[in-house]
Amino acid sequence: MLSDPRLLLTRFNYCTHRLLLGASLLIAGLAALAAPQQSAYQQPSPAVRDLLDAAASPKHLISPNKQHLAMLELRRFSSLAELARPTLRLAGLRFDQASGVPSQTAAIQRLRLRPLLNPQAPELVVDLNAGGPAGKSYFHSFSWAPDGQRFLLERRTDLANELWVGDAGSGQLQKVAGLRLNNALAQGELAWLNPSELVLLAQVERRGAAPKLPPVPSAPLVRETSGRASPERTHADLLQTPHDERLLEYHALSQLTRINLRTMQSKRLGEPALFFSVASLGDADALLTERITRPFSYSLTWDDFPQVVEVRRPDGTVMREIARLPLKRGVAINGVLPGPRLFYASPNKDAAVYWVEALDGGNPNNRAAHRDHLMRLDAPYTGEAQELLRLPHRFKDMRFLDDGLHALVSEDDAMRAWTRSYLFPLRGGSIRTVFDHSMRERYGHPGAPVMRISPNGHMLAQTQGGGLLLIGAGASPKGDRPFLDRLSLRDASVQRLFQSGEAIYSQPLELLNESQLLTLQESINTPPALFTQSLTQPNAPQALTRARAPHPLMRKIRRELVSFKRSDGVDMSFWMYLPPDYKEGEARPTLVWAYPLEFNDASLAGQVSGSANRYPNFNGISPLMLVLDGYVVLNEATMPIVGDAKAVNDEFIEQITLSARAIIDKAEDLGVTDPKRVAIGGHSYGAFMAVNLLAHTDLFKAGIARSGAYNRTLTPFGFQSERRSLWDARDTYLKLSPFLYANQIKEPLLLIHGDADDRAGTIPMQSERLYQALAGTGGTARYVLLPLEAHGYNARESVGHVQWEMRQWLKTHLGEPKASH
Template identity: 35%
Template sequence: MNFTRKTNRNYLKAGLFIAFLAGSPMTYAQEAIKYQLPPQSIVNLVDAPQIPMEEFSPDGRYMLVLEVPGFQTIIQASQPVLGVAGLRINPISNTTVAENLGTFKGLKIRDLSNGSEFSIQGLPQDLQISDVKWSSKPGVFAFLNKSLEDTELWLADLNNKTAKKLLSKVNDTYGSTFQWNGDGTALLAQQVNSSRGNVPVQNPVPTGPVVQENLGGITPSRTYQNLLANGYDETLMEYYLTSDLIQVDLQGNAKPIGIKGIFKSVSYSPDGKYILTEKVVKPYSYLVPIYLFPAEVAVYSSTGSKVKDIYTIPLADKMPISFDAVLEGPRNFEWRKDKDASLVYVQAFDKGDPNVKTEVRDEVFELGAPYDLSSSNKIFSGTYRVRDIQWGDGLAIVSENWRKDRSTKMTLINPKTNQVVKVLSTRKSEDTYTDPGSFVKNEKGQLLTDGKGSVFTQGLGASPEGDRPFLMKWNVQNGKQDTLYKSKRGYYEEPIFFNNTGVLYVSRESAKDAPNVYSVNIKNKKESKITNFSDPYPSIANVQKTLLSYPRKDGLNLSGTLYVPADFKKGDAPLPVLVWAYPREFKTKEAAGQVKGSPNRFPRLAFRSPVYWVTQGYAVVDQADMPIVGEGTSEPNDTFVEQIKDNASALIDHIVGLGVADRNRIGVGGHSYGAFMTANLLAHTDLFAAGIARSGAYNRTLTPFGFQGEARTYWQAKDTYDAMSPFTYAPQIKRPLLMTHGMDDENSGTFPIQSERLYAAIKGHGGIVRLVMLPKEFHGYRSREGVLHTFWEQHQWLEKYVKNNKK
């Protein structure tokens, strides 16, 4: 069977597809080349070890130190991928396929009670760990091990420092793969359907056409990839995604409980006596991905006997194109975390249509046994869409938001009487300076409280001097807020674990210091260093890093992060510059002008980082502000082109004024929406010597039902769609443009044809353009070979058209 079906066509059976028009207007070439390497200093940075990640046990005794893998090899990236119902799965190992491996390759344990470090005996030799979930039993956790041949469920017991495999053929393709029961004595896991047999074979001789039909109903949908296309696709989806629910104890004794299906979600009730399931059911759709398919909501006993079919959520193909649109009818069923076995769900009072004028948008209902919807009890009415409810010790907090005007609201309710106590917060979601942070939860998923009416939050701490993360104690009864910890100036200190036992664990870093974990006594502020991770990038340790702040011509404050080679001094000749950016929409200038990021973050040289080029004698501006503001009733995108021109002009004037940049040697680049921005800047300005556009969308008529933050359709905002499409202005793109695109790009809207067509349009009008199509790469490039070749392409382009630009 051909498992690469439903991905984009392979241009050549070997090598990379390269097309370019360069040199004189008459020079055209197409070639297949082998993977190339950028300068060794960039290779060394790409191959540098990754900074480990940490995971804490709920009681705070243990810290897992997880070894992060580097990029996959092209061999790993060439494992079979099946695109089905909007998903990408590996049909051999029965798992989803991520842009990275999605796993960790090593594991060490730190006992925080005595500072000792130890390893676990019995782990698989080629460890690929993911999905760590702690038991309610101290020191015990389960995890998935994802090999090339299988996905397995494993158990680790830190009390005896051993691990063992519990279950093979775990189905990790969709939904809730596994979860603990309430008392930590067993797990419930999805396993490949035991009776599925051999892979279905497609009849090579068609039996008739594939027909889609619409009989007058309004069914708009955005562009999705890897959708179902015919009956055979439906058969494949059912074959690979159908699971048996298996209960397995800590000794590895596995028992099917008699429930099978394609599970969107599976969860135990807090008391462990019931199981809530959402199973995908027909009719399937060829227009939307699986998460919008109909789903049957039901409750079973923990032994597998059905208690109640509650509701069937309908196919979500008729919702209006709006970020605030939802399904009509009950949705978002989940267990109420502060009760033994009560469900809560949300239902749209406005029937899911944000265009309806009403003071109530969503209502929240509670449903207890025997789980008959007609006996539901309304517990809350929301002004906006209800995002979530956090349950705690004698209190509950409802969070709502309204995307159109960025409104967000938090309301305190009494969970015993379901009465509103007070509104805790009303603000605009894009106003990061007033963000109170996210709630800290305990091991049961409930709000962590002090038992006296206070909860805890942690947040980024955005401010005019950059982000300063914090931990806050918030008495939601009287409104008093106490900052228990705030990142010190000169550092970026992020709270990573707190369970109200007097000790906070933070990850501390600076522009020159790699992140390390510290424990902080909340009362006396005494600190202890827990880890000693070294700098993986010593070659750029002395690079100069500055948080820029500069005005746009309309007074809007902009920011960005400037990296300059270590040996650059004031008065030296101006440098060639690489600017990297990504546009974002805002409804107010105040929010758009807020400082973003921190000058004290340690560089993380992921694939999307442009900082590599500081090693090649370039100044680099990363995360250059590209706000697109539409205040009041105006839409941001109506002036998209004008605003990115103003943003870019303000940045260039500023860095030239600093004496850092040579105005004639500045290149611009971006990935995805940043690539779209890059092509627009080259089409409408002469500010840049050249551009790099990776995996972008350039013709907005191919995304007619909305894109990015744009909720209007092409027919509602035709002039805006056309004005924003660099494809429309291809004859104006005269500055050199390098385009790269993953052949297997799965992202909604960024089909590879977007790059193909813009390349053809520029080529057809005599522009200087190069198109590189990367085999086996997704929207984010994942193989070492593909990433290094992309960097080689970028380096050649920058050297030729930016650093050595003679104009």
């Protein structure tokens, strides 16, 4: 008997909830009686519109030789016309049908270069019309060459994705003629061989026309399972038909191509394949490539398809097959494949290949003294691999240090939500634990390694003065104070080289030399700007750039970190934003915006992040824009779920209820909030939380839920931190599905969703079915489906409309943002 897991789930739902589902059919019919409203995109208030249209803060990229600084201004929003371009959705991928560029790749709107060693020298503005008028074409994906003398840009046109080379001294651009990049499987995948040569993935020449959909189906679509458990998350954009398979092969087929930046010539290497990764080994005497093969899957994304890992000669011919990974089926929830996985190319002269293999069969439920071990195969790749290290927990990542002697190897203990990192000597010696802390640790977080590009193009963790450089947020009860540390490779002692002050938020970016640091500084009244900072004279920074305030009202917004406890003693906090016209003592309508997080340890739940000294920076769909319309917004309100990782969600409803009540009580005590006019809102998992609060409490007068999931039987093999399946924790899944409690939601609810949501579990049907349930049970709801939008919203029209919808919803159900008398 043929059986599809989704059909089995449908049967379960029918048997378990037949009365409710029967009612749902009636609900759907009733809701269908009301035709959807057709109206134009609406505009937010002038203040919000002006702020949305202000230029984004530039992104700063320092050249590897530390001679030049690139300042990229990315386009903040796309247009609906851009989103409407023909797009392919195959095996979890989304890319432009004509050029192969991944969807929503950020366009570079402006590019400036300036010398770092001569602050008085003028900036160079790179001509981004070099390829012709902008129109539908745009540059994207800036990167430096390893020596910093050149930089790369990609340019998407109506027909292709081109490679352009820029000169750091003059800013002049030159196109690599006759080359079409292939980014369908991996954006910007390339391997530097030396500062002037690289290998990348290009389209196959003369590949012909794309496969056409047959006018008439030739056979039914059949899926079969044979008793082997294969729990898979709910993914979007999966393959559906044999035609999809042919399209994937056509568009993802790549040719390894060697580019010489001096001559601007290109050379094909080996035979085309479905490559998704290429890396140089050591001094580029060999390449490490990874590619996918058939059979494809209709229930997995492309990165779980069978893979072949090979070492290739510089001409592209195969020297040795390293591993052949099977289709990732039958793998436990949060498990891994039992064989080789996660391959690393050594940046050192040994040109070794590293990888990881499971020692527990890949199943986290199996008892094992060690979960993984790290393996190495040395050149010339003819012998057997050597075991280097056994890890008690699941391998996380490996980062090579630029001293050529060490790597930083990290592991995660998922059950404890704990992480540990080792300083590992690559050629023998004692292994030292250097980091050992909770994944949720903020106050004691050691920071992350400073990464730099090596002369042979590899990203390496930077050392200086015998120590590993680390940059961290510097979280504390008083807010973030970023730091730069040096961790000794000899004894693991830590020396603090720099830390931000309290009045000015200063973020370290790059050590220019032993005593000069490049920082990004800002304050509550001053937008971010670049400074050079002496480590020996920290009180005398020199300004490199100046930034303009995007809107004069921003300086009048009051921002304050508020800390308190909920009734069970768990520490909590929120960032309170008060409108520009706020007057002391006013109790205004308030929006609480939150996102729940799970903690094993209650002491970590109250650790805060962020700084009161940062300049306000609101993204396009941020609820903080509502502050400009007069509402109080309590942002990043902590919603800690504290408990054992195995069953932390069993008390999800009870704990978010405790948190919500504590937030409202504290805001009322501060005198800023009218407790009778409070709305709850969130995005994604925050939306799930918000709707559950409306279903199980009467604390809020209205709600806003964007791109959420509300029926957990549609995500039966886990969600967020939940490791159990629906059949392992049926009561929890049902209890946490607000769709099943729609009749209890009496407060008005605004639902917003992108009709092309690409996130696992948050398909638009989640919002549609909840809306139908609310309509059928007499609730008050508004459902806004944004055309062409994914999990986040990208078009200028969409972003403005979302702000208008939220403003109108609060105005309608909380009233005008005036004080309560």
